[in-house]
Amino acid sequence: MAKYVYTFGDGKAEGKADMKNLIGGKGANLAEMNLIGVPVPPGFSITTEVCTIYTQQGHDAAVSAIKEEVEAAVALIEELTNTTFGDKDNPCLVSVRSGARVSMPGMMDTVLNLGLNDLAVQGIAKKSGNERFAWDSYRRFVQMYGDVVLGMKPESKEDIDPFEAIMENLKEEKGIELDTQFTTEDLKLLVIRFKEAVLKVTGKSFPDDPWEQLWGAVSAVFDSWMNERAIYYRKLNNIPAEWGTAVNVQAMVYGNMGDTSATGVAFTRDAATGEDIFNGEYLINAQGEDVVAGTRTPQQITLEGSKRWAELAEVTEEVRKAEYPSLEETMPEIFKELMAIQEKLENHYKDMQDLEFTIQDGKLWLLQTRNGKRTGAAMVKIAVDMLEQDMIDEKTALSRIEPAKLDELLHPVFDTAALQDAKVLAKGLPASPGAATGQVVFFADEASKYENSILVRIETSPEDLEGMNLARGILTARGGMTSHAAVVARGMGKCCVSGAGAVKIDYKARVMNVDGQQFKEGDWISLNGTTGQVYEGKVQTMNPDLGGDFGKVMDLSDKFARMTVRTNADTPHDAKVARDFGAQGIGLCRTEHMFFEGNRIKAMREMILSSTLEGREKALAKLLPYQREDFEGIFEAMAGYGVTVRLLDPPLHEFVPHQQATQKELAKEMGISIDAVKSKIADLEEFNPMLGHRGCRLGITYPEITAMQARAIIEAALNLKAKGVDARPEIMVPLVGTVAELRNQAKIIRSTAEKVFEEKGDRIDYLVGTMIEIPRAALTADHVAAEADFFSFGTNDLTQMTLGYSRDDAGKFLLVYLENGILKQDPFQVLDRNGVGQLVKIGVEKGRSAKPNLKVGICGEHGGEPSSVEFCDSVDLDYVSCSPYRVPIARVAAALANIKHRN
């Protein structure tokens, strides 16, 4: 019989850390912590396989599959805690927690204190000698269960939670302001009113039977796997729906039993900067998510952290000590124990940990540990620090780098000079670093209203996920460093300032007030997530520093990568940027733009409109010096590395004027009639230019274009050679489908080169190759290779032609395809391994079968996308080429791929 339930408790566990796929990340680590002697309340995990049974075969099938195992596991909790589930004198209370393989916002919120009813609450009161605590737990339970299991949490964020409304009413009746001011009698009244609300809204009375409560909560976790938020998050992060979630059921421990109890969260290193310093927040006499909910100001765990916090929050040392003391000060013994545990956990997992703990009446319990989410900067620093601290080896350090996340480090920060002049509006916590400038919006679903928006909220919740992703930055008025906004923003690498108390938000009026100054929706503000400062208006940004730890990661990548990384660059400036990012050569230099600027377009139009060879050659002769100069600039910027120049590719009609006035001017200049101009333009018109007269088809019908370009390239290289610059041109013929096309063009290129060599009395090495972007070229690559020194897979066109999706028109249906799961990913972003990838593989194998030393690379957009880079490595490409800003990402991806494939 299959095993669906794994228990843990009292230093034993049936699961362990590497069983995340089966029992979820939370469950696996709860088990592991038991095994290494960390105090964890006992419990059990229901496997992800049960989630699949639940979604495929329904509720009853899932329950009957696990009923016996769950009953036995509950019995184990009862035994270890010396309590009884459903007992009126000594009841066993549990939490029900969701837990997928990777932590996932959007999943069902945890239900605490499950097992309580009108009888059990009296048992808890008697046993704890604290009636208020018992009723506080009960009212929280009814509220959480009502919200998350019975679905009473309002859909719209403008509506208020029915339970919150009841509490507000009672506060008004009593003339009190805080939850903590409720008396035991108030709490009893709240439970009654909550239950009435449940009956009214759901039509059923609140379940009193603990077993019914438990099964309800377990089912709700499985249901939440398919809710909208979870689906959205999975899409954003490429998590397959088949994974399912596990459910964890765990004995309660109470942080709300009075002043010797507390709850908190902590990180073994700084998740924003990566600094090796233990840090976190806690609240005395609180339960569960109170710390991250932003309703009370959390206190810092360490004394040092507390002092740093006070400085940022502009709180004096006296006030800090009196009102916000650190755990190190309030509970020194527990602090010491927590310190030892955090060290133990980090050494055990060998990665930065994100912990949850609860102190129940002077005893410390750990409730969760996981590898902490971090910013790109922290990711780099922690990996390099742990390597240098001998905790991990070089390959492990590299494996800690998520290539795509490096992006955060490559983009601008605020210009320091501009910052000096900027007016600081308010100060909050530096929750997630970076710089953001944008227009204020107050609702997550309006983040897309402006191209650059800043989401401003009192606090954020999981419903805001999508809008947070769309916004440039996030500002909250409430909440600490571990608030929802802060944690999610760091995970997204999004700039965030949290807890800026001076910001007063009025959602209804859509305005925020800061110190008497009013800002409407659409007004510009700027955020510095590194310092917590909020500025008025737009603030200039500048480029980041790429040395230090970032440089070390890049060096490591080069050590372990097999493929080299080139860049796609058409100008000396782009070539230089890419070289600074570590590009070794240019994989694609497009020449189109060289025909557009200034006087060039005139010569180009003359060439196109001329009906004689002589006329065309005359016009091309005017273009030659411009092209040569452009090539000299690019070759020089990439001296010592190969530069692949693609010959003219786009259809000619793109170069002719379509406006009457310009046509007239051109006619006059060329001394021909406007009708002649018009008829030539009409001639060039095509039904489907993408599949029309472009690429090598141009060079074949107008060989003089190819000859001119070849001459410009070779002359440029020879001129540089004379100056002592090592230029390495590689001439690439586009859009080849049959070998004869390439043969035709290669002949023109080679004979032109020989002519130039003779004229100049000097030679250089150069290559002639082709872009493989038509399926037929891939399928006949053995023939094509006979004429080519190199192949470069142009996977943009190859994807377009293999799938038959026009790149320009696919937008209309791709989104629908992605939403319906017809496609898992956009094939123009992530290389379609099964289709396009097969053609690449065939192309490489056939090409090398004819020419074993054939150099092969990729120059489509995919060359900078980590999973596509991994694929390129697996089919033995020599290099990938991508836009300058993706070069560092590709370098790390290439190293990770090589480690994966050849180790």
Ligand code: ADP
């Ligand atoms: P999430 O995945 O959203 O972090 P958790 O399951 O970790 O949800 O739980 C939410 C909160 O409830 C956390 O603060 C956690 O520490 C607390 N919690 C969960 N189970 C228990 C328990 N058995 N006793 C006390 N607190 C608990």
Ligand code: MG
């Ligand atoms: Mg939660």
Ligand code: MG
């Ligand atoms: Mg948690």
